[in-house]
Amino acid sequence: MTPLATRDLLGTACRLGAALTLTAAIALLGVLLVQALGVVDVGFLAGAPSRFASRAGVGPAIAGTLWLAVLTAALSFPVGIGAAVYFEEYAPRNRLAGLAGSALANMAGVPPVVFGVAGLALFVRGMGLGPTILAAGLTLAMLALPTVLVTSRTALREVPRGVRDAASALGATRWQVIRRQVLPAAGPGIVTGLTLALTRTVGAAAPLLVLGAPAFVTHAPRTPGDILTALPTQAFTWSTRTEADFAALAAGTAVTLLVLLLTVNLGALVLRRRLR
Amino acid sequence: MTAGGPLGGRATSVAHAGGHGAVLRPRRGAALSERLAGRVFLACAVLAGVAAMAVVGVLAWESAAFFSQVSPARLLTDPSWTPLAEEPRFGILPLVAATAQIVAGAAAVAFPLGLLTAIYLQYYAGPRTGTVLTAAVTLLAAVPTVVYGYVALNFVTPALRGILPGIGAFNAFSACLAVGVMILPTVALLSRSALAAVPHSLLETGMALGAARARVLTRAAIPAASRGIAAAMALAVARAAGETMIVTLAAGNQARLTGNPLEGLRTLTAFIAQTSMSDPAPGTIEHHALATVAAVLFLGGYAVCALARWIGRAR
Numbered sequence: 226m227t228p229l230a231t232r233d234l235l236g237t238a239c240r241l242g243a244a245l246t247l248t249a250a251i252a253l254l255g256v257l258l259v260q261a262l263g264v265v266d267v268g269f270l271a272g273a274p275s276r277f278a279s280r281a282g283v284g285p286a287i288a289g290t291l292w293l294a295v296l297t298a299a300l301s302f303p304v305g306i307g308a309a310v311y312f313e314e315y316a317p318r319n320r321l322a323g324l325a326g327s328a329l330a331n332m333a334g335v336p337p338v339v340f341g342v343a344g345l346a347l348f349v350r351g352m353g354l355g356p357t358i359l360a361a362g363l364t365l366a367m368l369a370l371p372t373v374l375v376t377s378r379t380a381l382r383e384v385p386r387g388v389r390d391a392a393s394a395l396g397a398t399r400w401q402v403i404r405r406q407v408l409p410a411a412g413p414g415i416v417t418g419l420t421l422a423l424t425r426t427v428g429a430a431a432p433l434l435v436l437g438a439p440a441f442v443t444h445a446p447r448t449p450g451d452i453l454t455a456l457p458t459q460a461f462t463w464s465t466r467t468e469a470d471f472a473a474l475a476a477g478t479a480v481t482l483l484v485l486l487l488t489v490n491l492g493a494l495v496l497r498r499r500l501r
Numbered sequence: 502m503t504a505g506g507p508l509g510g511r512a513t514s515v516a517h518a519g520g521h522g523a524v525l526r527p528r529r530g531a532a533l534s535e536r537l538a539g540r541v542f543l544a545c546a547v548l549a550g551v552a553a554m555a556v557v558g559v560l561a562w563e564s565a566a567f568f569s570q571v572s573p574a575r576l577l578t579d580p581s582w583t584p585l586a587e588e589p590r591f592g593i594l595p596l597v598a599a600t601a602q603i604v605a606g607a608a609a610v611a612f613p614l615g616l617l618t619a620i621y622l623q624y625y626a627g628p629r630t631g632t633v634l635t636a637a638v639t640l641l642a643a644v645p646t647v648v649y650g651y652v653a654l655n656f657v658t659p660a661l662r663g664i665l666p667g668i669g670a671f672n673a674f675s676a677c678l679a680v681g682v683m684i685l686p687t688v689a690l691l692s693r694s695a696l697a698a699v700p701h702s703l704l705e706t707g708m709a710l711g712a713a714r715a716r717v718l719t720r721a722a723i724p725a726a727s728r729g730i731a732a733a734m735a736l737a738v739a740r741a742a743g744e745t746m747i748v749t750l751a752a753g754n755q756a757r758l759t760g761n762p763l764e765g766l767r768t769l770t771a772f773i774a775q776t777s778m779s780d781p782a783p784g785t786i787e788h789h790a791l792a793t794v795a796a797v798l799f800l801g802g803y804a805v806c807a808l809a810r811w812i813g814r815a816r
Contacts, residue, residue: 235715239625242617243634246689249682250637253644256656304552307545315542325550327810332553334736334806335799336743338770341777342795343556346563350783367552374549400538428645431745431770435777457647457746464651464750472655479648486643 257483260476269477273443274459278470283478286459288445289358290485293455294427296362297369302419305373312374313381314403326378332371337426340368341435349436356437359449364432369422376418380411412500420493424486430457456482560799563792567591570786576793584776584787591790593797599766600742602673603680603752606762607741610681612734615688619730622689623696624718642686650750653679658751671753671765679747684737691736695729696722732813739805743798745770769794 272282308329316322344364354360384407392402408415433455440462442454456478463475568576571591579592618638622631658675661668668674699722707717723730753765754775767775773794781787 233713233715235620235718236625239617239621242614243621243626243630246614246618246641246685247634247637249685250641253649253652253682254640256652257648304545304548307542308549311542311546315539316546325546327807329549329553330810331803331806332556334739334802334804334809335556336739336745336770336802338743338745338773339560339795339799339802340556342773342792343559345777346559346792347555351559367556370549370552398535400535403538424643428643428647430645430647431749431774434774437777437780457645460645460651461647461746461750464647464654472651475651475655479645479651482645483643483648486645490643 257476257480260473261480264473264477265480269474270481273445274441275443278468278474281474283456283459283481285442285445285454286456286478287481287485289442289454290427290456290482292358292446292449293362293365294423294489296358296449297365297426298419298423300362300366301369301373301422305370305422306377306415308374309377309381310403310408313378314399314407329371330375330378333375335371336431337368337429338431338435340364341432343367344432345436354450356439356453357450358446358453361433361436361438361453361455362449364436365426365429368429368432369426372422372425373419376421377411377415380414380418381407383414384410409500413497416493416497416500420490424489427489428457428482428486430455430461433458434461456485556799560792560796563789564796567786567789567793570789582772584790589786593769593794596767596769596772596794597797599673599752600768600770602760602762602766603677603744603748603768604738604741606673606677607680607684607744608734608738610678611685611688611737611741614681615685615733615737616692616730618685618689619692619696620718620723622693624714624722638686638689641682642690644683645746646683646744647746647750649679649683650747653747653751665763668763669753669765671751671755672763673752673766674762676748676752677762679751680741680744683744683747684741687737687740688733691733692726692730695726695733698729699725728812732809735805735809735812739802739809742805743770743802745774749774769798773798 268280269282270287271284272280273284274286275281312322312326316326341364344360344367348354348360348363349356352360354363388406388410389402392406393399397405433453436453438453438455438458440458442452444451446452446454460475460478460482463471463478466472466475576591576593578594579590580594581590581592582595583590618634622634622638626634653675657678658668658670658672661672661675665674703721703725704717707721708714712720748766748768748771752768752771754767754771755765759766773791776787776791781791
């Protein structure tokens with residue numbers, strides 16, 4: 226093996242590539258943590274944005290992002306999983322159903338900012354909601370829906386045919402097969418997809434900016450009708466400031482958002498273990 | 502339920518699925534839930550369709566208003582995009598070219614790095630390095646794009662200035678690097694799944710013939726996974742072209758396009774972000790232009806996703 230291994234150019238290139246990828250991840254995390262270290266404390270997490278960097282906090286933005294996560298999940302998960310069950314278990318195996326399924330799946334390639342433009346016209350202006358948490362939640366739900374649908378369909382498809390046949394042979398009806406066998410078996414895969422869809426959309430700043438998220442919101446949203454504020458847009462606002470103090474605030478906001486997203490991932494991991 | 506103890510739930514479900522009472526003589530309620538379930542799932546599918554149609558419809562509606570004032574030919578041939586000028590001009594080419602420049606730069610970073618990382622993870626990494634590297638790639642995938650933009654603007658550009666003194670505060674180079682790292686996980690994770698799906702027998706045949714590992718990989722494994730790898734790269738391109746926050750923060754808002762990566766530029770997405778922040782009044786041509794650019798991005802992203810799904814599926 227050794228004489229061959231020494232000539233393994235591909236292996237060397239792969240090691241180099243992997244090392245560079247690892248370096249990029251470590252550098253990114255390192256830069257953020259070093260910047261955020263002096264910023265993130267209780268006052269920062271509980272406080273509100275301020276003209277003075279030393280007093281500024283992300284309390285309202287955290288509340289806004291939690292609201293958005295709940296609304297996005299509540300609106301997109303049931304519809305996305307339900308549609309996935311329809312296409313995999315109920316839809317007739319014909320061309321029309323196949324085309325409809327593909328047409329919806331391709332929506333997953335549409336950039337998030339486009340959903341912002343649509344949400345602005347549909348919800349902020351069309352329904353007259355204004356730049357509120359509710360308008361943003363509806364927009365993010367539309368953004369998450371294709372991902373929920375595609376990943377749930379994949380998870381359902383991976384349940385072996387034999388599971389359905391065995392249950393049917395024992396006399397179970399279609400809905401019994403789905404409820405008792407297929408959905409539990411696909412559970413871990415579905416949870417993985419939901420996590421991906423939720424973290425992608427809740428971390429998205431572009432659609433919220435297009436909806437007209439104000440740069441300065443000092444009151445935490447209490448209802449979905451309240452004015453929109455969220456961690457990604459807060460990080461953006463502070464990123465555009467040139468003062469070093471505000472750059473550190475942006476890093477603190479970024480780390481807060483990242484911790485929130487990783488918590489969701491961790492929660493999903495635990496849930497997946499339990500479902501398995 | 503009670504007799505089953507901790508396994509109660511599972512025990513009942515087995516009893517239900519196989520129990521004669523539930524199967525041979527369905528209760529009336531069961532029949533109702535049976536009919537109801539099918540309808541509810543159909544309703545979900547219809548609702549998903551309605552949401553998609555609403556996006557398409559509103560973009561088409563506003564684009565139609567745009568095209569009543571600017572002809573499609575003008576949009577595609579006019580060499581400049583100056584919506585705020587006294588005599589506004591709407592040629593989308595400069596924006597498309599800027600997006601293409603970002604995509605090309607990002608691909609130059611992410612394609613080689615992502616593919617090499619995928620091959621390393623699948624064939625070279627030991628269990629521990631594999632776990633660490635997978636965690637690192639997953640972390641990169643979880644980082645919101647606004648965070649990449651922040652790092653590009655505040656750290657990558659200043660670092661580049663040490664090497665390239667002529668670089669602007671807003672520049673395409675820094676944005677390309679950041680977008681490249683952002684799409685790297687897409688390339689790496691999806692390529693790795695494609696490599697993992699290559700049948701083991703194929704690799705063993707190569708090894709049995711006495712070929713070195715690198716030869717088996719380049720001649721058998723990678724060609725066998727090439728469709729999946731190509732699909733991964735297409736999806737990564739779609740993400741790079743639709744990326745908004747990195748280019749808005751790090752590449753700036755220069756409408757003129759020089760092709761020089763050390764200068765700033767304005768992509769399709771950055772135009773949308775920056776224009777909507779200035780909150781143009783509904784009904785103005787500027788507002789319609791916003792929807793038209795969004796429609797172009799919609800079509801592009803939709804088409805590339807369709808292509809990726811087709812490449813990935815066709816055998």
